[in-house]
Amino acid sequence: MKFPKSFLWGGAVAANQCEGAYLSGGKGLCVPDMLLGGSATKPRTFLPINDENAFYPSHEAIDFYHHYKEDIALFAEMGWKVFRLSINWGRIFPNGDDNVPNETGLAFYDSVFDECKKYGIEPLVTLCHYEIPWAIVTKYNGFYSRKTIDLFLKYAKTVFMRYKDKVKYWLTFNEINIPCMDAGGIGDLYGLGLIDKDDLNSSEPILLTDLKSDKQKTFTALHHEFLASALTVKMGHEINPEFVIGNMIAHETVYPLTPNPEDVLATLDRDNLANNFCGDVQVRGAYPQFILNYFEENGIDTSFIKEGDAEILKEGTVDMYTFSYYQSHCVTVKKDADKVNGNMSEGAANPYLKSTEWGWQIDPTGLLYTIQSLADRYPGVPLMVVENGMGAIDKVEEDGSIHDDYRIEYFREHIRAMREAVRRKLPLIGYTTWGPIDLVSAGTGEYRKRYGFIYVDRHDDGTGDFSRRRKDSFFWYQNLIRTQGEEL
Numbered sequence: 001m002k003f004p005k006s007f008l009w010g011g012a013v014a015a016n017q018c019e020g021a022y023l024s025g026g027k028g029l030c031v032p033d034m035l036l037g038g039s040a041t042k043p044r045t046f047l048p049i050n051d052e053n054a055f056y057p058s059h060e061a062i063d064f065y066h067h068y069k070e071d072i073a074l075f076a077e078m079g080w081k082v083f084r085l086s087i088n089w090g091r092i093f094p095n096g097d098d099n100v101p102n103e104t105g106l107a108f109y110d111s112v113f114d115e116c117k118k119y120g121i122e123p124l125v126t127l128c129h130y131e132i133p134w135a136i137v138t139k140y141n142g143f144y145s146r147k148t149i150d151l152f153l154k155y156a157k158t159v160f161m162r163y164k165d166k167v168k169y170w171l172t173f174n175e176i177n178i179p180c181m182d183a184g185g186i187g188d189l190y191g192l193g194l195i196d197k198d199d200l201n202s203s204e205p206i207l208l209t210d211l212k213s214d215k216q217k218t219f220t221a222l223h224h225e226f227l228a229s230a231l232t233v234k235m236g237h238e239i240n241p242e243f244v245i246g247n248m249i250a251h252e253t254v255y256p257l258t259p260n261p262e263d264v265l266a267t268l269d270r271d272n273l274a275n276n277f278c279g280d281v282q283v284r285g286a287y288p289q290f291i292l293n294y295f296e297e298n299g300i301d302t303s304f305i306k307e308g309d310a311e312i313l314k315e316g317t318v319d320m321y322t323f324s325y326y327q328s329h330c331v332t333v334k335k336d337a338d339k340v341n342g343n344m345s346e347g348a349a350n351p352y353l354k355s356t357e358w359g360w361q362i363d364p365t366g367l368l369y370t371i372q373s374l375a376d377r378y379p380g381v382p383l384m385v386v387e388n389g390m391g392a393i394d395k396v397e398e399d400g401s402i403h404d405d406y407r408i409e410y411f412r413e414h415i416r417a418m419r420e421a422v423r424r425k426l427p428l429i430g431y432t433t434w435g436p437i438d439l440v441s442a443g444t445g446e447y448r449k450r451y452g453f454i455y456v457d458r459h460d461d462g463t464g465d466f467s468r469r470r471k472d473s474f475f476w477y478q479n480l481i482r483t484q485g486e487e488l
């Protein structure tokens with residue numbers, strides 16, 4: 001069985017995790033530039049000063065800034081139809097509130113999109129993949145201020161106007177629902193540019209898991225981000241009616257740990273808070289009743305919802321629903337269940353599933369379950385899996401080859417699940433794997449957590465010459481695309 005010819009096969013990266021060149025071409029600092037690298041024994045930390053002895057992996061990342069031609073040629077060699085990447089907001093407005101955009105930054109993305117065009121690859125551009133300019137964090141506390149909506153709109157308008165004939169597919173905010181998960185303060189900082197004052201002024205590294213979070217502020221800032229997203233969608237359609245603009249949800253797929261009705265109800269509530277709240281606001285254009293109940297039960301004052309906001313949300317619904325899918329976990333009311341983590345979320349371990357080296361449970365059937373549930377919830381809305389993959393340690397053999405059969409196995413099973421979704425005639429339009437070229441991990445700040453079909457010679461001790469080499473999975477994905485998913 002084949003996927004349709006129009007199916008968008010490709011891969012996804014984020015500027016902060018691949019570009020490097022963190023101050024080149026007039027770029028300003030952005031949130032991830034303040035995060036130190038982690039390791040097997042040392043979790044990732046936040047240090048908002050430039051300590052010369054510390055290792056900030058985003059500063060050089062995999063140097064895509066200087067290697068993009070070589071990298072896009074490799075993507076084309078695999079037969080990609082689409083390349084998901086983000087624009088680093090800080091390259092365009094280095095201080096967040098500059099009067100004029102930075103021409104060098106704009107010219108860089110012109111060249112990247114031209115390079116894609118050369119090979120017939122459609123760019124799918126995320127406007128904000130955690131790259132909130134650092135100056136917006138320090139001056140406005142990110143999206144906690146309503147003023148940041150205007151700053152974002154100015155940025156979005158600038159890039160929409162500039163690239164309106166080069167880019168058709170857009171996403172507003174990466175994983176907008178992260179602040180509704182268990183990530184705590186890191187969800188606020190990454191997703192919303194929101195941080196507690198004491199943490200901001202710390203002169204010592206702070207564990208990401210220790211960053212403070214205040215739910216009242218989180219939901220206020222998230223509301224502002226919803227408005228920014230909705231206004232952006234509306235503006236985008238006015239600039240070019242051909243634009244296809246989506247949201248992006250980190251899908252936390254959850255199952256009840258037991259048939260105990262209490263577990264089943266807790267799972268439903270979890271699904272609503274973690275996934276459906278943001279999905280409903282962006283696809284249906286209104287706050288669902290369950291979240292208003294949650295606010296009331298948790299003492300969240302909703303006065304951040306101002307007159308006129310409801311209309312903005314209604315008029316700015318997205319054209320497609322996109323999501324990341326890595327793993328699933330269980331929900332239970334039992335306090336002593338074994339715990340698992342994965343993609344900024346936490347839950348009870350599922351005894352039927354195995355995990356990656358980083359403890360993320362591997363669940364291809366969960367992907368089909370997720371696609372079917374979303375198709376049922378949002379009838380007719382095109383769906384796209386814009387991140388999926390397996391972080392693993394790769395070994396380079398003496399002859400330079402990399403036999404990553406574990407990665408091939410992971411993809412094979414997930415793509416098999418998508419093939420079933422297509423057979424069921426669910427509106428799945430594309431698939432971009434996460435980190436098709438090795439890059440810096442967002443959660444741990446490591447290089448050794450590799451996702452790519454393409455290996456990059458760069459390591460957590462700062463060594464490596466940034467050279468690229470094809471792994472076995474590169475040739476596997478190339479053949480899969482060539483046969484439209486028939487040869488798994």
Ligand code: BG6
Binds near residue numbers: 343
């Ligand atoms: C998603 C993000 O959360 O998962 C990516 O959109 C991230 O930025 C990816 O890299 C994988 O997570 P990690 O922590 O393994 O890099």
